[in-house]
Amino acid sequence: MTTIGFGQHDHSHCITDMMQSAEAHCRENQLRFTPVRRRVLELLLAEHRAKGAYEVLQTLSEEGLGSQPPVAYRALDFLVKHGLAHRIERLNAYAACAHLGTSHAPAFLICRACQLIAELDGEDFNSALDAEVASTGFSIERIAVELVGLCPTCTETAA
Amino acid sequence: MTTIGFGQHDHSHCITDMMQSAEAHCRENQLRFTPVRRRVLELLLAEHRAKGAYEVLQTLSEEGLGSQPPVAYRALDFLVKHGLAHRIERLNAYAACAHLGTSHAPAFLICRACQLIAELDGEDFNSALDAEVASTGFSIERIAVELVGLCPTCTETAA
C-alpha cells in the first residue's frame, strides 16, 4: 500500500518521472500522445490536486491549444481511458494517476481544507469489497472509492 | 450485510415501510417533513433507481409543488442531510436510503444496463478501509463507494 500526495517529496522529480512513464506507456500501446494530451497531463501533474475541465481549458486557451469544452474533455477522457489520470466523481474533476502501471481500483483521499488528493492502493479493502460484492452476483466493471476529510497536516491545524 | 434493490421483493411494502420510518425519524428529531420533502422521498422510493434533481423537479412541477431548481435541491439536500436519501456522485443523482437507521458508509452497486441501484452495507470492507486509511493519518468525514457494472439479471442477459 502506498500513498502519494500527502507529505513532502521532490515534486519536480515526480512530474518528470510521470511524464516519462506516460511517454513510454503511449509508445508501447501505440497511443498518440499529442500536444494537447501531453499538456493536460502536465497540468494535472503540476499539483496533487484535482482540476476541473474548465480550469484545464482556461490554461489551454491561454496557450493557444484550444478554446472549446470538447478540447479539454477529449484530452481528459483519453487520459482517464488509458489510466494516466482519474476522474474524481465527488469533485467533477480530474487528477493525474499517481501509480501508473499498478492494476488498480484505488481509493482517493480528498482533503476538504487544502484540496490535496492522495491515492491509496489498498489490497485489503479491495479484496474485502470484491468478496462482499461477489455474494450479490453483481459483476463489477468500475470502482470509485472516494473519501472526504482532512489530510494529516490540516487535521493538526484544525485541532 | 444486506442488499436491497436486486431481486424480487414486495415493493409496495418497501415504500410504505420506508415512509413510516421516515415519518417517525422526523418526529423524533423534530424535523419538518413538509409536503415537498415527503413527495420527493416518495418519488425516490418509487424505484430502486437514482433520479436526477431535474427529473424530480419535473414531477413536482406537474403536481404544482414547485417549478424552480432550488425547490428540488432543497428537498433533496434535506433528505440527504438527514440520512433519508443518498447522493450518487457518479450519476449526479439521488436514491432513497434502503437501510434507514443503520449507521453507514454503504457501497452502491449501479447497474449500467437497467439503472437499478443496490445498497450494500459491508462491515468487512469498511473496517479494512478504515485500517488502511488510518495508517496515513487522514481523518475521514465522508465515504463514497460506488461500483458500476451489471446486476445479476443483466449479467445473464448479456451472456
Add this chain to the structure above:
DNA sequence: ATTGAGATGTTATAACATATCAACCCCCGA
C-alpha cells in the same frame, strides 16, 4: 493515390447546481 481510423475544430445546447433576497409560517417567550 486511396482509404480508414483517430484526432481536432466549431457551434450549439443539455444537464446539473447555487446565489440572493424577499415573503411567509410556526413556535415561543415577553
Add this chain to the structure above:
DNA sequence: TCGGGGGTTGATATGTTATAACATCTCAAT
C-alpha cells in the same frame, strides 16, 4: 397578544459541468 427568530418557501438570475452533432484534418497502411 405582540413581536421576534429560525426555518421554510417563492422567485429570478446565474454559474458550472458535459455532450451532441457535424465538418475537417492527419497520418499510416494498403
